[in-house]
Amino acid sequence: MPMEVVRGRSWGRPELAPGPLDHAFFEAAARGELWYQRCPACGHAQFYPRALCTACGGNPVWATASGRGVVHSFTIVRQNGQPPFKDELPYAVAMIELEEGVRMMGNVTDCPVESVRIGMSVEAYAVECGDGLAVPFWRPAASP
Numbered sequence: 001m002p003m004e005v006v007r008g009r010s011w012g013r014p015e016l017a018p019g020p021l022d023h024a025f026f027e028a029a030a031r032g033e034l035w036y037q038r039c040p041a042c043g044h045a046q047f048y049p050r051a052l053c054t055a056c057g058g059n060p061v062w063a064t065a066s067g068r069g070v071v072h073s074f075t076i077v078r079q080n081g082q083p084p085f086k087d088e089l090p091y092a093v094a095m096i097e098l099e100e101g102v103r104m105m106g107n108v109t110d111c112p113v114e115s116v117r118i119g120m121s122v123e124a125y126a127v128e129c130g131d132g133l134a135v136p137f138w139r140p141a142a143s144p
């Protein structure tokens with residue numbers, strides 16, 4: 001099932017400046033797909049995107065993740081003077097372990113920060129940020 005993509009919300013954050021390796025990741029997010037890399041030679045899954053498989057040196061290709069994962073680790077940010085972040089305090093930044101085994105960092109939203117726990121089931125959604133790109137965020141899974 002594709003990720004929900006929130007469109008038309010003011011981004012307000014620093015503009016993305018994706019490079020040649022990760023531009024496709026943010027384009028896929030704008031279509032509701034959460035991408036990671038998989039190596040056709042050895043099956044290794046990896047994220048962030050790299051030119052070579054870190055296990056065998058092969059050429060990784062993009063794969064679409066389920067968008068489901070669990071909180072592997074997290075922190076609660078209580079001080080940030082920069083807009084728009086200062087208006088969102090406190091907020092949770094987490095390392096999410098996807099069902100596919102790779103980890104992605106992102107904000108956990110749509111719940112009180114006090115309820116975020118290691119092992120908590122989360123699902124990805126994306127927020128459009130202009131130029132046909134979107135950034136994945138995380139929220140408590142609808143069906144844990």
Ligand SMILES: [Zn+2]
Pocket residue numbers: 039040041042043044053054055056057058
């Ligand atoms: Zn490989």
